[in-house]
Amino acid sequence: MFHIVDTRVLLCWGLTVVSAAYIDLTHPVNEKTVYWLKEKFELEPTVRRTDPYWAASNKLSTPEHGGTHIDAPYHFNKDGWKLGQVPLNRLFMVEGVLINKTEEVLKDPEYQLTAKDIKDWEEENGALPSNCVVLVKFGWGIRYPDRVKYFGLKSDDDFDRHFPTISGDAADYLVQSGKVFGIGIDTASPDIKDDMIFHRKTSKHNIFILENLDLKNIEGIPSRGFKLAIQPMKIEEGTGGPIHVVLVNDEKEGKEKEEDKEVVK
DSSP: OOOOOOHHHHHHTTOOOOBTTEEEOOOOOSTTOOBSSSOOOEEEEEEEEOSSSOEEEEEEEOOSSBSSEEEOGGGTOTTSOOGGGSOGGGTEEEEEEEEEOHHHHHHOTTOEEOHHHHHHHHHHHOSOOSSEEEEEEOSGGGGTTOHHHHHTOOSSOTTOOOOOEEOHHHHHHHHHHTOEEEEEESSSOSOOSTTOHHHHHHHTTTOEEEESOOOTTOTTOOSEEEEEEEEEOOOTTOSEEEEEEEEEEHHHHHHHHHHHTOOOO
16 A cells, blocks of 8 residues: 655655755745845844753844845835735736746846836747736856855945846836736845836836746746746835745646645555
């Protein structure tokens, strides 16, 4: 007699199992976490008790904008949603699409995604779906968490940064489509200049941004036809905060659910 075990259960048990239906797009939060400014994640043990039973607790401290995190619209729009105000239907099991520009970045490390790139993607894959989150893969995440390589620093100046970004005209196109809830990238920001044009154009329309996504393990994922579960800390007045993002491959999930129904006698 043997049993079929759901891989999701194994994950809960802490065993290392990779499921093609559920892909974690989140960098771990630890002492290596990369922040926009030179700041650090701190985890301080406050309780370690062994008698009469084991008990443990920590105190944590972290800036909002570091590691895999969300920029709430309020970050660059004083009238925009704060983190605690972003509606759940824009975060949980939302339609995702993927624009892959890895090859272009290999040729130009400061490649900038444009409106034309998005239009070209639509020519090949169909129009953007309504109520979607657009993921842009630059292939930059392989440099994380090395701060120098990830920010593309070329001098001792921490703001002499060089990495792929997204243009203002791309922001205009996404906004004007009326179909986009958010944009996610595998770099530290869609902007590198002080004008923060992409942030300002999108936040004006309550579009959020997901930064520092871990997109290394999405080879084979289609350009569309998957869902995203975006799970932020509910920081009521937050301008942003840490998130846990999971990609749900619709096709693979369906197969796993069918397998879950099997009963071994």
